[in-house]
Amino acid sequence: KQEVTQIPAALSVPEGENLVLNCSFTDSAIYNLQWFRQDPGKGLTSLLLIQSSQREQTSGRLNASLDKSSGRSTLYIAASQPGDSATYLCAVRRNYGQNFVFGPGTRLSVLP
Amino acid sequence: DTGVSQDPRHKITKRGQNVTFRCDPISEHNRLYWYRQTLGQGPEFLTYFQNEAQLEKSRLLSDRFSAERPKGSFSTLEIQRTEQGDSAMYLCASSSVYRDRVEKLFFGSGTQLSVL
Numbered sequence: 594k595q596e597v598t599q600i601p602a603a604l605s606v607p608e609g610e611n612l613v614l615n616c617s618f619t620d621s622a623i624y625n626l627q628w629f630r631q632d633p634g635k636g637l638t639s640l641l642l643i644q645s646s647q648r649e650q651t652s653g654r655l656n657a658s659l660d661k662s663s664g665r666s667t668l669y670i671a672a673s674q675p676g677d678s679a680t681y682l683c684a685v686r687r688n689y690g691q692n693f694v695f696g697p698g699t700r701l702s703v704l705p
Numbered sequence: 706d707t708g709v710s711q712d713p714r715h716k717i718t719k720r721g722q723n724v725t726f727r728c729d730p731i732s733e734h735n736r737l738y739w740y741r742q743t744l745g746q747g748p749e750f751l752t753y754f755q756n757e758a759q760l761e762k763s764r765l766l767s768d769r770f771s772a773e774r775p776k777g778s779f780s781t782l783e784i785q786r787t788e789q790g791d792s793a794m795y796l797c798a799s800s801s802v803y804r805d806r807v808e809k810l811f812f813g814s815g816t817q818l819s820v821l
Binding site for chain 2: 597624625627629634635636637638639642644682684686692693694695696697698
């Protein structure tokens with residue numbers, strides 16, 4: 594059974610700092626991995642998707658990397674801003690199944 | 706694309722009542738997912754459809770839960786005889802596996818259920 598964990602559970606940083614969020618999964622046979630952002634009481638917004646054959650994806654100040662062999666993905670946020678404050682979740686799609694398995698998320702607070 | 710739409714946004718009900726939620730996916734998306742999320746946790750998979758066929762159901766989906774997707778368009782999730790433990794955010798997501806080479810999930814804003 595695929596299990597996804599995210600460390601840290603919560604993170605508070607001053608504005609302008611670069612930061613890294615971690616996602617770990619137990620089964621390396623994945624099809625793809627997707628990073629989401631969730632604001633309080635809202636649905637999830639897709640940030641980046643990495644196919645299993647890819648090593649990283651970039652969008653603006655965000656960079657996501659994938660290391661299947663070690664079962665890890667990282668989301669790098671450069672020059673953080675207060676507007677980045679949200680919960681960040683990763684989700685893994687299993688190679689042999691159909692649904693996406695989510696991690697519990699990292700709650701990020703960027704202080705002005 | 707107008708995005709994934711869910712209705713209602715909030716639902717308050719008394720224990721034992723039945724409730725029904727609706728999800729309208731992005732047009733032409735052939736896959737539709739239902740997830741449940743409680744405070745501080747990631748979404749938990751409930752069920753998903755490809756077109757009108759329900760292809761997978763989680764063990765979380767007890768006999769009190771039923772989902773349909775008639776004609777492969779909108780979907781409904783019904784909970785019968787609600788319990789306080791059903792209180793959660795119910796999220797719908799859709800994706801396309803033929804227009805896009807990559808399957809990417811798009812979520813709605815969710816329906817927040819409170820069972821009193």
